[in-house]
Amino acid sequence: MQVVSISSLKGGVGKTSVTLGLASAALAAGIPTLVVDLDPHADATTGLAVSPGNNLGIGDMLRSARRADLAANVVPSGWVETARKQPGNDPKRRPVLDVAMGSAYSGIYDRPDLGKRDLRRLSTLLGKVTGYGLVLIDCPPSLNGLTRMAWSASNRVLLVAEPGLFSVAGTERTMRALDLFRQEFAPNLAPAGIVANRVRPTSNEHTFRLAEMKQMFGDLLMEPNIAEHANWQQIQGAAHSVHHWPGDSAKQAAGSFDALLKNLVQTGSMRNRVMRRPAG
Numbered sequence: 190m191q192v193v194s195i196s197s198l199k200g201g202v203g204k205t206s207v208t209l210g211l212a213s214a215a216l217a218a219g220i221p222t223l224v225v226d227l228d229p230h231a232d233a234t235t236g237l238a239v240s241p242g243n244n245l246g247i248g249d250m251l252r253s254a255r256r257a258d259l260a261a262n263v264v265p266s267g268w269v270e271t272a273r274k275q276p277g278n279d280p281k282r283r284p285v286l287d288v289a290m291g292s293a294y295s296g297i298y299d300r301p302d303l304g305k306r307d308l309r310r311l312s313t314l315l316g317k318v319t320g321y322g323l324v325l326i327d328c329p330p331s332l333n334g335l336t337r338m339a340w341s342a343s344n345r346v347l348l349v350a351e352p353g354l355f356s357v358a359g360t361e362r363t364m365r366a367l368d369l370f371r372q373e374f375a376p377n378l379a380p381a382g383i384v385a386n387r388v389r390p391t392s393n394e395h396t397f398r399l400a401e402m403k404q405m406f407g408d409l410l411m412e413p414n415i416a417e418h419a420n421w422q423q424i425q426g427a428a429h430s431v432h433h434w435p436g437d438s439a440k441q442a443a444g445s446f447d448a449l450l451k452n453l454v455q456t457g458s459m460r461n462r463v464m465r466r467p468a469g
């Protein structure tokens with residue numbers, strides 16, 4: 190089971206969007222996937238079209254991590270039904286895309302001083318589930334308790350950055366934080382890489398920043414980057430999978446996420462990948 194945290198210390202760069210895009214690609218590829226929505230804003234949960242019922246959100250489960258039954262409280266994404274109705278889909282195929290729902294309550298763990306025991310709460314929960322090939326953890330935009338809890342439970346961290354000055358600088362800081370965290374708490378944790386999001390191919394500034402990122406981060410800068418898509422908010426607003434949205438732009442975005450997922454899974458199998466520090 191590959192557990193990937195999707196992180197950045199900056200908000201609004203596209204963590205949730207990348208989580209949703211990868212979840213959509215995993216659903217299309219038939220990889221049984223769990224999305225853990227660790228951001229108290231619970232945007233990923235909204236985007237994945239879940240009907241909560243009486244299931245516990247992730248905050249309540251974290252609180253009683255030893256006793257809580259994660260498998261009994263995950264909720265299937267509404268995208269699964271749509272996937273099953275797609276033309277050409279084998280009705281016997283039952284794709285799995287589950288969600289551990291986000292909740293404002295998880296915010297109580299988003300403190301800077303979270304102790305080692307608390308940091309293990311998510312790994313304790315995940316240690317009890319089987320059957321998923323991939324777990325995607327959508328993190329809040331900070332390096333407080335929740336992100337550190339996510340990193341403690343992960344094999345790898347995927348950083349999301351926009352090709353702008355502040356975002357690039359922020360990514361470098363996040364890489365340093367990740368390096369320190371790895372040394373202290375999680376020797377087996379590795380960066381999966383950095384994905385550039387909202388890239389406008391015609392923007393000179395973006396071209397410049399992408400070249401800068403390539404120079405700074407080398408092959409940690411993942412292929413492909415994700416372009417700025419005009420109808421992205423509409424797709425998310427409708428709580429739809431990008432793979433099920435009509436039109437060429439959605440098709441192009443879906444293709445990017447297919448390729449990104451493939452690269453993510455491939456680099457994941459390179460076990461002894463040594464963490465590279467940013468140059469300079």
Ligand SMILES: Nc1ncnc2c1ncn2[C@@H]1O[C@H](COP(=O)(O)OP(=O)(O)O)[C@@H](O)[C@H]1O
Pocket residue numbers: 199200201202203204205206207232330386387388415416417418419421422425
């Ligand atoms: N590639 C993209 N193209 C267009 N809009 C995007 C793209 N990625 C993210 N957005 C939009 O930017 C906003 C912030 O993205 P979000 O994924 O919520 O960021 P984060 O989770 O890092 O806070 C959202 O309104 C989202 O729809």
Ligand SMILES: [Mg+2]
Pocket residue numbers: 204205206228232328
């Ligand atoms: Mg988010």
